[in-house]
Amino acid sequence: MPEFNIKALNSELRSALQAKIDQKTKPLGALGRLEDLALQIGLIQQSLTLTLVNPTVLVFAADHGLADAGVSAYPQSVTAQMVVNFLNGGAAINVFTSQHGLELFIVDAGVNADLPSHPQLISAKIAKSTRNCLTEPAMTPMQMLQAINTGANLVQQQHNRACNCIGFGEMGIGNTSSAALIMHKLTGIGLEQCAGLGTGLNQQQFNHKLSVLQQVSAQHLVNTPLDALSHVGGFEIAMMVGAFLRAAECRMVTIVDGFIASAALLVASRIKPEVLDYCIFSHVSDEQGHALLLREFNANALLQLNMRLGEGSGIAVCYPLIQSAVNFLTQMASFSDAGVAEKLT
Known part of the structure; x- marks a missing residue:
């Protein structure tokens, strides 16, 4: 396991940041959560002047052997088909990243197919x-x-090109099952609360999925976060673990997507709790276990849109x-700049 030197946020700048926020031409606290975001980003960047440079989404794609047990409404072949769709620009994540000016790369972490070369495809297949x-x-x-190291190295490459804001999406038939198992093993929350409908299971299919997951759980003794990852995880989840850890080490603003990405973050946070300081939680997924998982992080997501698509879609919609949080702090006039009287004391 590589070493990650992640430091908790230095709060020395907090009072100066808060003062700058409070001096903008608005009543105290009037921008609500945007003010909290500006404060967090300022602490991450250790600056009173915030910037978002080369914001990027990495979508990690991989297949899961557990799909053979019928835990998804779709066949495993859909993973490769959706990766091709990403590369052709036809998926939701393509639409939303293009709309909001985010760069997008797809990482082949372990897709069960030979994929065509493409400028947006990063070939990093473990198996x-x-x-x-x-x-x-x-x-x-x-x-x-190998997967953790690869995820970390890919984030380092983005950081080396001055990217300071990043998010991680995923694609992999069967990966809600993997995420539910990781969550169950590391939190002790019952599988019936961790598992959800995934790609759209009906009740009979969900009952089968839950039965399979209970059988899997009974067969794997887990003592550490890495045990859980290796026994029931996926290559895309393992790469996201390394990606979250390196992003925090590089002091990057890190946007968290939905259930599967949060399961990867759960593993990362059990290794280095400080990683959570660098995370902005984009939305509450409609996948059943996600709200409970967010409670484990003591996190308050920005949006609740009943989304459960994955792909990093929550990241792009939230961006x-x-x-806005960055722009109001850097561009909005202060009371003194605008010649506006402050509140009477």
Whole structure:
């Protein structure tokens, strides 16, 4: 496991940031959560002048052997088909990142197909799918560490090109099952509360999914976060663990998507709790376990739109709010600048 030197946010600048927020031409607290965002971003960047440079979404795609057990409404082949759709610009994440000026890259973490080369595709395949964790650990410890390192290195590459705001999406048939198992193993919350409808299961299909997950859970003894990741995780989830950790080490503003990304963050936060200081939670997914998982982080997501798509879609939809928080702090006049009288004391 690589070392990640993540420091808790230095609060020495907090009073100066708060004073700058309060001196804008508005009543105290009138911009609500945007003021909280500006304060957090200022502490992350350790600056009174905030910037968002080269904001980027990395979508990690991989297949899961557990899909063979019928835990999804879609066949495993849809993972590769959706990656091609991403590369052709036809998915929701393409629409939203284009709309809001975010760069988008797709990472082949372990798709069970040979994918065409493309400028937006990063080839980082660990293997063509994890193994079926119903019968054996999903990945070897070596594969898990390779995936964590790869995710960290990909974020480092983005940081090296001056990107200071990043988010992580995912695509992988069966990965809500993997996320539910990780959540269950690391929090002790019952599987019936962690698991959800995923890609749109009916009640009979959900009952089958829950039965399979209970069988998987009974077969895997987990003592550490990395045990959970290697036994029941996915290559895309493992890469996101490394990505979250490196993003925090690089002091990047990190936007968290939905349930599967949050499961990866759960693993990362159990390794380095300070990682949460750098995270902005974009939305509450409609996937059942996500709201409970956000409580584990003591997090208050910005949006609740009943979305459960993945792909990083929540990141892209939320990004204009983050822009607004940065822009009001850097562009809005203060009372003295505008010649406006402050509140009487």
